[in-house]
Amino acid sequence: MAERLLEVTDLSTHFFTHAGVVKAVNGVSFTLDRQETLGIVGESGSGKTVAALSVMRLIPDPPGKIVEGSLMLRGRDLRALSDDEMRQVRGNDIAMIFQDPMTSLNPVFKIGDQIAEAIMLHQDKGKDEAWRLAAELLERVGIPDAKNRVKQYPFEFSGGMRQRAMIAMAISCNPDILIADEPTTALDVTIQAQIIDVMREMQTQYHSGVILITHDLGVVAEIADKVMVMYGGRTVEYGPVDEIYYNPHHPYTWGLLGSLPRLDLAEKHRLEPIKGQPPDLLLLPPGCPFVGRCAFELPPCRERWPEHEEVGPGHGVHCWIPNDQRLETRAGLPRFKEWVA
Amino acid sequence: MSLLEVRGLKKYFPIKSGVLKRTTGHVYAVDDISFSIDKGETLGLVGESGCGKSTTGRAVLRLIQATGGSVTFDGTDVMAASRGEMQRLRRDMQIIFQDPYASLNPRKRVRHIIGEPLDIHGIGTEAERKRQVFELLETVGLSAEHAERYPHEFSGGQRQRIGVARALALHPRLIICDEPVSALDVSIRAQIINLLEDLQEEMGLTYVFIAHDLSVVKHLSDRVAVMYLGKIVEISDSNLLYDRPQHPYTEALLSAVPIPDPETERSRRRIILEGDVPSPANPPKGCVFHPRCPRAQEVCTTAMPRLAVSGEAGDRHEVACFFPTRYEDGKRTVSDTPFEGASLGAADAPPIGED
Structure with a gap:
């Protein structure tokens, strides 16, 4: 069995603002093994980025605070570490790449300086050695003419190349875990395909675990081994990628899949959107955040958050609809008719 | 009309x-x-x-x-x-x-x-x-x-x-x-x-x-x-374009789009284009796509191909490529000889710079 890298249990991260408490992440649990890719999907405000930032302990405090839960990195309790120790963990053990590579690179320093800085900070390397490694890393992530490119500034790089440089920086210290927050959202599809390719290659080479945060269910289908679906700060469904796409149990997951136009279907089909608007995070009900938009609401939904229910191997859901009734309801939805044989 | x-x-x-x-x-x-x-x-x-x-x-x-x-x-x-x-x-x-x-x-x-x-x-x-x-x-x-x-x-x-x-x-x-x-x-x-x-x-x-x-x-x-890069490289009825793309750029673009279906994704072959889109201030000579094109030959560096029907006559499907993909009896082929329809007309005249 693959080595367990990360175990997050009952994580809650709240933001204490003047307008009230925003429960950005509310009792979320997940794990990540070596060589595994976990996709966290959800719409804006679902808490997927805050969940990842919490693992890195990068939540701005105030107003944010991890109020509950445990974060275990290969048996070490991340919440018990001092700030200095945590700084060692970032970069060495967990690295992160962000959506917009232009704002995460410093425009006044050469690409090489920025990668070399990360190397010198975490490894016992001199400046020349670090620069040499930086060029080598750029080459490894597929930047042509890396020896000269390493001396350039971020503005001289295209969007795709900047994201490659970010990946080079992230893998410079050979981290166990790579967190990628919407790494391809700002990029064109052909460049996105290149970046996904590089990320995959790096994962095989470095045997790292990857957490991919995205709203794109296509990208998740392409590279994730398992998927966590978030809504309003909660995990509504969590399981192996095939289970989530072919045997989804939560009405929100149904809605997401029904909302997607499909390139591979010849027949013109009508989309089935989720009705209503995204929830106001200040006014979330004590129960399921999806109430109000869910077409199958039951009496307890608004009041109480349902327990985790195991519906398959490694596949869990939080929903008040009884299991058999759920499958029956799903079978009646146009998008799922052909799947339930 | x-x-x-x-x-x-x-x-x-x-x-x-x-x-x-x-x-x-x-x-x-x-x-x-x-x-x-x-x-x-x-x-x-x-x-x-x-x-x-x-x-x-x-x-x-x-x-x-x-x-x-x-x-x-x-x-x-x-x-x-x-x-x-x-x-x-x-x-x-x-x-x-x-x-x-x-x-x-x-x-x-x-x-x-x-x-x-x-x-x-x-x-x-x-x-x-x-x-x-x-x-x-x-x-x-x-x-x-x-x-x-x-x-x-x-x-x-x-x-x-x-x-x-x-x-x-x-x-x-x-x-x-x-x-x-x-x-x-x-x-x-x-x-x-x-x-x-x-x-x-x-x-x-x-x-x-x-x-x-x-x-x-x-x-x-x-x-x-x-x-x-400022040109239409292919234009067609929607289904025809997606089922039978003729331009290598269209093919690459379609193959790069992730499909929200894990099984489909595992069996798909992805065409990964090298490099980035060139700057429209300094477009490449000849076909604008040739520096990234896996099919480019010498003729592609000399003239921008014209939009023309290359598939079945009467199709509302035009492509601007010297080596378009063709589908014969459902089989995908690419000819070695440049497609004549693409080189007619004045499409190879250099762009006129106007102030």
Whole structure:
């Protein structure tokens, strides 16, 4: 069995603002093994980025605070570490790449300086050695003419190349875990395909675990081994990628899949959107955040958050609809008719 | 007869530099493109950032002045229209923008935003205009009570509905939708797509749908034009384009789109294009795609191929490539000899720089 890298249990991260408490992440649990890719999907405000930032302990405090839960990195309790120790963990053990590579690179320093800085900070390397490694890393992530490119500034790089440089920086210290927050959202599809390719290659080479945060269910289908679906700060469904796409149990997951136009279907089909608007995070009900938009609401939904229910191997859901009734309801939805044989 | 006819449209933006702001070059944003749209049809314009799709939309509406070419709307020459004619044309041709946050004036109430086109064109009395605004709000799935609110009180999807209502106010016949759903979340995006489909059916609207998301474009369009560096490289009926792409760029673009189906994803072969899109200020000589093209040969470096029918005669499917993919008895082939249709005409004349 693959080595367990990360175990997050009952994580809650709240933001204490003047307008009230925003429960950005509310009792979320997940794990990540070596060589595994976990996709966290959800719409804006679902808490997927805050969940990842919490693992890195990068939540701005105030107003944010991890109020509950445990974060275990290969048996070490991340919440018990001092700030200095945590700084060692970032970069060495967990690295992160962000959506917009232009704002995460410093425009006044050469690409090489920025990668070399990360190397010198975490490894016992001199400046020349670090620069040499930086060029080598750029080459490894597929930047042509890396020896000269390493001396350039971020503005001289295209969007795709900047994201490659970010990946080079992230893998410079050979981290166990790579967190990628919407790494391809700002990029064109052909460049996105290149970046996904590089990320995959790096994962095989470095045997790292990857957490991919995205709203794109296509990208998740392409590279994730398992998927966590978030809504309003909660995990509504969590399981192996095939289970989530072919045997989804939560009405929100149904809605997401029904909302997607499909390139591979010849027949013109009508989309089935989720009705209503995204929830106001200040006014979330004590129960399921999806109430109000869910077409199958039951009496307890608004009041109480349902327990985790195991519906398959490694596949869990939080929903008040009884299991058999759920499958029956799903079978009646146009998008799922052909799947339930 | 087609409602909109675009012939040889060009838009070159001058690059000025030095203290005297002399023109030192041009960005060839849109370079000699032609297409036509029938009434009630949706034409999708797809391509990556900087390919000129938005510039095309704006030049068609004369929101920016084109460098050359002609645009004819229902028999009227848009480029030559006087101020008065232009104002009338604007009633018929409207636009919906990508960013619902930036395209609505934050200081105005929704009633004013949607009613403004009616005011400008002096339509109806004040009471009638008010009633119309209410009707429009309901048409796009909002309600009359929203009229007194400000844009910040709405979510992204609702704002885009307001943008749609504003575009509909003058009962246009053509709407240019410039990435109208790109900034929206998946579940909201589907709502707006369905709304656009319903409105088209009810009002017989004609759309130019500009987007970089190929799945969305396929879903909505009857015909699709694929753009690359200011040129249309392939244009076809939507299904034909997706089933039988002929241009190597279209093939790569389609294969790069991830499909939300894990099984399909595992069995797919992805064509990964090398490198980045070149700068439109300095487009490559010959075919604009040749530096990234896996099929490029010498002829591709000398002339830009012309759009021509390469597949079955009579197909509404044109491609600008010397080595287009052909499908014979369902088998995919690429010929070694350059396709003759691509080299006819004056397409290989160098672009004219105009100030």
